[in-house]
Amino acid sequence: MPTFFHRDFLCIGHRGFPGAAPENTLRGFELAISAGADALELDVQWVDGGLIVIHDDELDRTTSGTGRVDTATLAHLRSLDAGGGERIPLLEEVLDLVAKRLPVNIELKGPGTAGPTVDLLRARGEDVNGILLSAFDHRELEAARAAAPEYPRAALFGRIDRDLVAAAGQIGAVAVNVHRHSARPALVKAARNAGMATLVYTVNDPEEALALRRIGVAGIFTDCLDVMLNSAGLR
Numbered sequence: 001m002p003t004f005f006h007r008d009f010l011c012i013g014h015r016g017f018p019g020a021a022p023e024n025t026l027r028g029f030e031l032a033i034s035a036g037a038d039a040l041e042l043d044v045q046w047v048d049g050g051l052i053v054i055h056d057d058e059l060d061r062t063t064s065g066t067g068r069v070d071t072a073t074l075a076h077l078r079s080l081d082a083g084g085g086e087r088i089p090l091l092e093e094v095l096d097l098v099a100k101r102l103p104v105n106i107e108l109k110g111p112g113t114a115g116p117t118v119d120l121l122r123a124r125g126e127d128v129n130g131i132l133l134s135a136f137d138h139r140e141l142e143a144a145r146a147a148a149p150e151y152p153r154a155a156l157f158g159r160i161d162r163d164l165v166a167a168a169g170q171i172g173a174v175a176v177n178v179h180r181h182s183a184r185p186a187l188v189k190a191a192r193n194a195g196m197a198t199l200v201y202t203v204n205d206p207e208e209a210l211a212l213r214r215i216g217v218a219g220i221f222t223d224c225l226d227v228m229l230n231s232a233g234l235r
């Protein structure tokens with residue numbers, strides 16, 4: 001297992017620290033690090049020649065802009081307010097901020113994102129043990145595997161409509177990332193038997209997190225880092 005999994009149970013800052021700062025912003029990531037997150041999770045899209053850190057396909061929810069992300073220019077995207085005066089960061093800016101202080105789960109959003117992402121990681125010499133690439137679109141993970149097989153991959157799933165462990169195994173994944181409603185003991189055991197970890201999103205209740213830990217889940221993505229990090233049994 002790569003050293004992304006450097007603790008028995010990881011509390012991963014979901015898009016930074018949304019409970020304290022706008023999601024997917026430099027301020028949010030810095031606050032997550034300061035709070036003691038075990039790892040960070042972020043979303044990246046390849047738009048107009050840049051790797052921008054934003055989750056939604058539309059700008060309306062998280063920025064001062066409107067319309068689709070993929071039809072905007074990079075200059076326009078960078079001019080928007082992403083909350084509290086923060087800007088939409090570039091992936092490179094987030095990696096500069098993190099400075100290898102803790103691992104990062106990079107979710108590949110949108111077609112064509114894998115290639116530029118792994119190119120950037122390689123060019124920067126990012127430690128393969130500090131990066132986990134994930135995606136719902138497993139074609140992006142296949143592209144990442146073909147271009148840079150050394151970077152570990154996690155297969156993201158929204159629901160159980162197939163054999164998740166088998167599907168993850170087909171792309172050489174080291175982990176399955178599943179919704180909290182899909183995290184069942186049988187799935188966690190099957191993943192473990194196949195040499196994969198299970199990570200669960202998005203968990204904001206400490207009791208639920210404790211129950212997941214008891215069935216062998218390797219970690220959770222959470223918006224409430226402060227609550228999770230101060231909960232008995234999770235550290």
